[in-house]
Amino acid sequence: MTDKPKDLKTISEFFEKDPETADKTFFGRETHSDRRGFLKGAGLATMGAMIGSAIPFHRNMPAGFIPAAFAGENVLVGKDGLTLLNDRPVNAETPPHLLDDLITPTSRHFIRNNGIAPEEVDADNWTLTIDGLVDNPMTLTIADLKEKFEVHTMALTIECGGNGRAAFDPPAKGNQWTLGAVACSEWTGVKLKDVLAAAGPKSNAIYTAHVGDDAHLSGNPDKLPISRGMPIEKAMSDNVMIVFAQNGEAIHPNNGAPLRLVVPGWPGSLSHKWLKRIYLRDIVHDGPKMTGKAYRVPQHPVAAGEKVPKDDFVFIERMPVKSLITSPKTEATSGKSLAVRGHAWSGDRLIKTVDISIDFGKTWQTAKLDAPVNDGAWQNWSADVTFPVSGYYEVWARATDDGDDAQPFAIAWNPKGYLNNTMHRISVRVS
Ligand SMILES: Nc1nc2c(c(=O)[nH]1)N[C@H]1C(S)=C(S)[C@@H](COP(=O)(O)O)O[C@H]1N2
Numbered sequence: 086m087t088d089k090p091k092d093l094k095t096i097s098e099f100f101e102k103d104p105e106t107a108d109k110t111f112f113g114r115e116t117h118s119d120r121r122g123f124l125k126g127a128g129l130a131t132m133g134a135m136i137g138s139a140i141p142f143h144r145n146m147p148a149g150f151i152p153a154a155f156a157g158e159n160v161l162v163g164k165d166g167l168t169l170l171n172d173r174p175v176n177a178e179t180p181p182h183l184l185d186d187l188i189t190p191t192s193r194h195f196i197r198n199n200g201i202a203p204e205e206v207d208a209d210n211w212t213l214t215i216d217g218l219v220d221n222p223m224t225l226t227i228a229d230l231k232e233k234f235e236v237h238t239m240a241l242t243i244e245c246g247g248n249g250r251a252a253f254d255p256p257a258k259g260n261q262w263t264l265g266a267v268a269c270s271e272w273t274g275v276k277l278k279d280v281l282a283a284a285g286p287k288s289n290a291i292y293t294a295h296v297g298d299d300a301h302l303s304g305n306p307d308k309l310p311i312s313r314g315m316p317i318e319k320a321m322s323d324n325v326m327i328v329f330a331q332n333g334e335a336i337h338p339n340n341g342a343p344l345r346l347v348v349p350g351w352p353g354s355l356s357h358k359w360l361k362r363i364y365l366r367d368i369v370h371d372g373p374k375m376t377g378k379a380y381r382v383p384q385h386p387v388a389a390g391e392k393v394p395k396d397d398f399v400f401i402e403r404m405p406v407k408s409l410i411t412s413p414k415t416e417a418t419s420g421k422s423l424a425v426r427g428h429a430w431s432g433d434r435l436i437k438t439v440d441i442s443i444d445f446g447k448t449w450q451t452a453k454l455d456a457p458v459n460d461g462a463w464q465n466w467s468a469d470v471t472f473p474v475s476g477y478y479e480v481w482a483r484a485t486d487d488g489d490d491a492q493p494f495a496i497a498w499n500p501k502g503y504l505n506n507t508m509h510r511i512s513v514r515v516s
């Protein structure tokens with residue numbers, strides 16, 4: 086056994102602090118365009134040190150090989166504490182207690198990729214094209230966006246339509262998100278409505294269509310991994326943005342750098358990353374992940390496991406009312422009183438109340454609830470609860486929105502496992 090370098094705990098830290106040296110150390114790669122070489126000499130020694138043991142068959146490792154022991158860490162460079170669900174494509178969620186901040190730090194914003202993120206992006210020469218059914222088709226750089234349109238900063242909640250899928254029984258195929266495919270970073274950019282107004286939508290334009298720069302998993306350059314769109318009325322909302330900064334800095338590569346859409350309140354899949362083009366159409370957009378059962382649910386409630394005819398599926402618009410308990414972490418230990426807090430949100434609506442129960446839903450106490458920092462951001466809530474005697478408790482949180490929808494206790498099942506907004510529960514042992 087060799088010791089790991091003292092100042093570098095993980096390979097991801099090495100890559101983060103000094104990517105060029107890290108890359109050169111492991112693979113002898115001099116420049117970005119060079120092919121990586123074989124692992125040898127210092128690279129081998131460093132790799133061995135980081136794995137914590139010698140690698141007897143190192144000669145068989147192909148060029149550019151990243152050991153599986155590092156794979157998870159490596160795709161999560163710049164992220165902190167996320168749970169990797171899949172590394173091709175990369176999908177990682179955030180445990181609820183790491184979502185405690187009102188504004189989600191970039192390091193804790195979940196990742197949901199349908200394809201392979203572009204490897205290197207050139208923000209200075211990046212362009213966005215607005216075309217299709219518009220009077221003035223345009224191609225804009227990020228500098229053009231900043232110069233021609235008013236720049237805004239807004240905290241906006243993005244939640245994947247499949248967040249909570251892991252709880253469905255019978256199970257639904259797809260990423261087994263538990264609670265953490267949701268985040269509320271602060272985004273800086275321009276309003277989509279301002280850009281569309283400049284492009285001049287034609288009177289028959291009813292729908293947007295979004296195109297990004299990520300690659301299809303098959304490697305086929307003619308295929309898009311995902312291309313979704315929304316009704317033009319939604320696109321003209323005041324909080325739908327084309328953004329070039331996340332929390333005041335460059336967008337994280339896996340969160341769509343250098344340019345993305347953010348469409349709060351509707352499924353995260355509309356918030357197109359690595360955004361290259363938006364075109365307007367006179368039909369409901371029919372790109373990949375827009376048709377069939379993708380991001381669709383039965384229009385009437387169905388029994389768990391029921392077969393649903395194709396024609397009964399409808400497009401998901403707003404995301405349902407939901408909340409998270411972000412402190413304490415589940416499996417908490419506590420004295421007789423405990424401060425609990427979290428966030429609540431509901432697509433296109435405000436939260437009216439958050440109620441807390443410590444007796445499995447028999448009685449409820451109303452939490453203190455803050456207004457959102459702006460339209461499209463989740464809302465903070467907090468409560469102090471008092472436990473009568475020692476023992477096992479659960480704290481349940483239930484949000485109700487201004488349309489009087491409240492979170493259910495049990496999941497309304499659907500075939501693809503979307504829209505699970507059941508109450509979040511944590512366990513607490515009181516001594
Ligand atoms: N180009 C592109 N945009 C995309 C995706 C994608 O795979 N490719 N995934 C979408 C989905 S399904 C979600 S939930 C959000 C997630 O955003 P995040 O990865 O920044 O958290 O991005 C959306 N935008």
Ligand SMILES: [Mo]
Nearest residue numbers: 245246353354
């Ligand atoms: Mo998603």
